[in-house]
Amino acid sequence: MESNPAIEVKPRSLSFYIVLAAAIYAFIKAYWLLSPILLSFVLTMLIALAINPVILRIQVVTRNRRLAAGLFTLGFLGSIVLAGWTMFGPMKESVENLTREIPEYWERIQKPLIRLEQQAILSEEKLQEEVSTEIARDDPETVEPAGEEESDEVSKSSDQGETLRSNITGMFQDLLGNFTAVAFNAGQIFIVLVTVFFGVLFTIMNPRPIFRAIFLLVPKRNHDQAQILLQRITEFAPKWAGTMLLDMASIGLLVFIFMWIIFGFLDALVLGIFAALMGAIPFLGPFLSAIPALLLAFGAGGMTPLWVLLAYVVIQGLQSNFLEPFIMARGMKLHPLAVIFAMLLSVAAFGVLGVLIAAPLIAILSIFHDELYRKRYLPMVTDEDLDDLARKALREKK
Template sequence: MRERLRHAYQSVRSRRRSAGLRAGTPATASPASPRPAPAPPPPPAVGTKTSAPLHSSTTSRDDADVPHALRVGAAWSWRLLAIGIVAWALLRVMGQVRIVIIPLAIALLLSALLAPAVGWLLRARFPRSLATAVVLVGGLAAVIGTLTLVVNEFIQGLPVLGEKSSQGVRQIQNWLRSGPLRLEDEQLDRYINDVEGWLNENIDGLTSGALSTAATVAEVLTGTILVLFATFFFLRDGNRIWRFLVRLMPVNARWKVDDAGRASWQTLGAYVRATVLVACIDALGIGIFLVIFEIPFALPLAALVFLASFIPIIGATLSGGVAVLVALVDSGPITALIILGVVIGVQQLEGHVLQPLIMGRAVAIHPLAVIVGIAAGVVLAGVTGALIAVPLIAVLNTAVRRLAARTVPETPSDAVVVASRAP
């Protein structure tokens, strides 16, 4: 048996040795013996141009010949160009449906303002629909009541205001004659005639502007109705609407999106409360000086300043201009200049202190971003853009921060974990 095993082993060994010789490998080479180093490539011939080695990001020799910085710049350029085209298309689409987007945005702001009141009524065992209706009707009543007070006060004092207006115009004419300008009657008459001629020449443009204003009034009425309906359903079914939107996301991203959305909603509520605080300070600051100088319609003018202050910078400026005109007509240019100084001071306080500090802290963004956002909103979409710009920046800032965070959101208290078997 031993002889047979030895014979079989030698035959197998001889077969392996013969196979190695046919393959060109020495049969005595050890498996662990190192392989010979490859021969270096021959040097390039004189006069030939060597090409750059291929990079892992390049697919051809032509790409490798382009400088790396130029390739990176070109890659950034076409990607930014694609993003710009998509953003431009989105802006065009939003411009076409702005009559729907703007009321929905305003409804979101109103919902953020009125949501705490709805929460109080729900904790008092009110039905959800009834609580929403009570808060919405109460808010409308407050706004309509304030506007009615302003209009009634102006209507009652309009005859006296008209008489004083004529007196104020005569005082201005006398000041132009005897003041530092030293204008003559002929110059004043020429200026008045120029204004009348301009009005007569541009009567067609004014008429078309009135027609466009009528169309704008129709859009405002339509938008107001949409705002009321959207605000009601946002307040009543806001959580259900948000859960429906979250379910449209991939399963792995739902908790992150839900966490970012709820944090953004808290930021929006903080912005609205800060806006109300700034409006109160503007109204009190201007209203107190109107009462001190015994300017008529002090309370309606303060209410007008409060309502207009919800439009950043522009609203309070226009309402303060109305107060200056009333002071000019009622008490003369000296008092009007004092009220103008008060309005400018309040505006400076709002623009440089209140808006950056109060709103900046509320929405957790830098004060410079608040000011730049308001300016960009005015340039892009006018008054509506100024109203929406800062809350939009705040919401996007919070959402991006939450989505980019690496922490896992906390598990909701009402979450149910389903397992196939007990651990």
């Protein structure tokens, strides 16, 4: 039987592999310059696909996608301006209170350290007097080495008191010194966010050229498979955005309610907004959101730090055991270990903003695995079969 020349696959030439190797090498060498661009593109596509259902609903009324995108953008910017104008006064007063209380908090930390240093100095003077009395009473030749050892111990104890305070002071100075690097990184983050904003705006106005370009890169025989992949990703993006927004809103609302009881409305509002924003960071967000609350608590003194700590423990328990499972059941179903490693890899690859795409990247990779690998190599294997194999590997009983 003769083979059909129309479907024969021609072997790649040596020059093709040379060019491919050179392109891969150039990409690796220039990756640190390209990583912000890649991050901006991924964020732009995820957000644009998440917004797409809303744009389609508005387009039904306006009969024009560009007009629908413009109305959505105006509504989004108007909401931000209105929210900022409403919360500017409370946030300003709360921040001013916090900046006034931070020096007092630092003084409270230094007082016990200064007392420890003074006690070390007094102990040193007392020991020196005792050693001098013993030296005058006994033979100096036999007692001198012991006196030197005791004086060394005294100096060590005083040095420990000074070292403790100097180490803590140095730690805070290092943190302040790192603010320059943080400011530089914040500038880069701002550029990425501005790029993403305008990228999303132009994408939601007309996303078809991007999808046409994707199909141009895929051989015609794989267009059906590529279409299925893009459809699944398009369906996933709104679920991801809705899940993240619900999770952020729930944690922000819980923090606001608990902190309102402890600090009052103004501080609770700021802490709730900060907790909601930190909710976009998997796992680390709740710990980061507790830092301003603890600073305010130490500034207030008394039992306030303990109450704040207990409140955040209760909030985290409610979020992890009740709200988050309910929200995730309606959105993404991802294993926490996969999200943790994805977050570490995303931060290493894209910087601080990489945490925003850690969870969706895992879900998208899962989609690619299902469509490209599992359907080809494991077509008859069900999830129940995989669970059974895992149970047997772990020697678990039914």
